[in-house]
Amino acid sequence: xxxxxxxxxxxxxxxxxxxxxxxxxxxxxxxxxxxxxxxxxxxxxxxxxxxxxxxxxxxxxxxxxxxxxxxxxxxxxxxxxxxxxxxxxxxxxxxxxxxxxxxxxxxxxxxxxxxxxxxxxxxxxxxxxxxxxxxxxxxxxxxxxxxxxxxxxxxxxxxxxxxxxxxxxxxxxxxxxxxxxxxxxxxxxxxxxxxxxxxx
Numbered sequence: 001x002x003x004x005x006x007x008x009x010x011x012x013x014x015x016x017x018x019x020x021x022x023x024x025x026x027x028x029x030x031x032x033x034x035x036x037x038x039x040x041x042x043x044x045x046x047x048x049x050x051x052x053x054x055x056x057x058x059x060x061x062x063x064x065x066x067x068x069x070x071x072x073x074x075x076x077x078x079x080x081x082x083x084x085x086x087x088x089x090x091x092x093x094x095x096x097x098x099x100x101x102x103x104x105x106x107x108x109x110x111x112x113x114x115x116x117x118x119x120x121x122x123x124x125x126x127x128x129x130x131x132x133x134x135x136x137x138x139x140x141x142x143x144x145x146x147x148x149x150x151x152x153x154x155x156x157x158x159x160x161x162x163x164x165x166x167x168x169x170x171x172x173x174x175x176x177x178x179x180x181x182x183x184x185x186x187x188x189x190x191x192x193x194x195x196x197x198x199x200x
Contacts, residue, residue, distance in 0.1 A: 006140040011185075013145035016176035018072040026142065027075060030175070033138040037131040040123050041109045042093045045085035046131045049078035049161050059160055064152035064172070073147070074176035078157065079132055081124030084166045086113040121168060128170030135173050145178035 039045055051057050061070040090109050094102045113120055136146040149172040
């Protein structure tokens with residue numbers, strides 16, 4: 001499937017075949033594609049918690065107010081981010097570049113993030129959002145449906161996945177074989193309402 005068709009046909013699907021299983025190769029392919037998502041300074045701050053254990057998934061469903069896609073989707077990915085990825089051996093993010101690139105970028109990373117907690121968090125959310133879209137479009141191209149989710153108790157989920165103190169949860173992405181068509185698009189706003197040229 002080409003990228004434009006995937007974009008046009010991707011919808012948030014809520015009902016999945018609970019008996020369908022994705023192969024390990026398919027899951028690895030999806031996650032490998034997500035790793036190609038861009039991040040600022042290439043810090044790759046996203047962390048993908050793949051919920052596999054059925055009992056664990058059931059507890060996550062309870063924390064998501066009973067939403068069936070949490071347990072019924074073939075794959076549930078909890079997108080998290082490491083707020084301190086910028087300072088965890090940052091040279092590894094640029095190890096394949098010339099020394100002059102590293103000499104420029106490594107101090108720039110430190111200057112951009114150090115002491116700026118809102119920037120660290122904002123960047124985490126942006127990175128996870130981009131990775132989530134990559135996952136959903138890749139899933140669509142592979143013949144799967146998906147559902148992005150933020151309808152859950154973040155604190156409860158954090159406890160269930162033992163979220164480190166310096167990490168945040170951005171969202172879930174449920175992926176699998178849809179068994180019901182999605183609703184018609186609710187009503188897309190027109191370009192004239194959402195595109196501003198130069199300034200408000």
